[in-house]
Amino acid sequence: MKTGIVILAAGDSSRLGSPKQLLGIRDTTLLNHTVAVAAGLKEAALALVLGAFADQLLPRIAVSRAIIVHNNGWEEGIASSIRTGLAVLTDYLPGLDAVIFMVCDQPFVTTELLEHLVDAATCNDKGMVVSRYAGAHGVPALFKSKYFEDLRNLQGDTGGGQLFARYAGDLLFVDFDNGDIDIDTPQDYDKLQAR
Incomplete structure (x- = not known):
């Protein structure tokens, strides 16, 4: 299965007050942790979508194999970054079978989880x-190519969750321990540091 990964890292971290992408975690930053996890899926093409803090983030990115793209429309919301990342990957790798979308503020994401997503997609016909x-579902999420057009049509500050609701019968779930832990506020980061 020809797979791509899009890391959505264009937001302005408005609730945090500073670039969450640069917060420290286990001797690296949240962004570099996420990029390293994605790069661990060696057979996947990787696109990193930057926006609000691109000038600050670019010099600090540790993995060079990612296609780095600047989303000039990042203020529109996450849908513009989804469209931007998908466009880059489908241009770079025609015939792409699936794309995994992930965010950079989930400190417990692992390459193993991404492998489970790909394995599940390979062994199942769900889209x-x-x-x-924690009783919810979301990113990282893999979308097979039959949903690329729906992803291209997303608007505003809503992501793939719209498609989860619209096509609920075409979902397969993979458990992600601690996936509900993300960093949106200073309090979230303090809780993470206290763990």
Whole structure:
């Protein structure tokens, strides 16, 4: 299965007050942790979508194999970053079978989880393979190519969750321990540091 990964890292971290992408975690930053996890899926093409803090983030990115793209429309919301990342990957790798979308503020994401998403998609005919955590589901999430057009039509500050609701019968879930832990506020980061 020809797979791509899009890391959505274009937001302005408005609730945090500073670039969450640069917060420290286990001797690295949240962004570099996420990029390293994605790069661990060696057979996947990787796109990193930057926006609000691109000038600050670019010099600090540790993995060079990612296609780095600047989303000039990042203020529109996450849908513009989804469209931007998908466009880059489908241009770079025609015939792409699936794309995994992930964010950079989930400190417990692992390459193993991404491998589980791909394995589940390969062994199943469901069109979306979605992470499940704490009674909810979301990213990282894999979308097979039959949903690329729906992803291209997303608007505003809503992501793939619209498709989860619209095509609920075409979902497969993979458990993601601690997937509900993300960093949106200073309090979230303090809780993470206290763990």
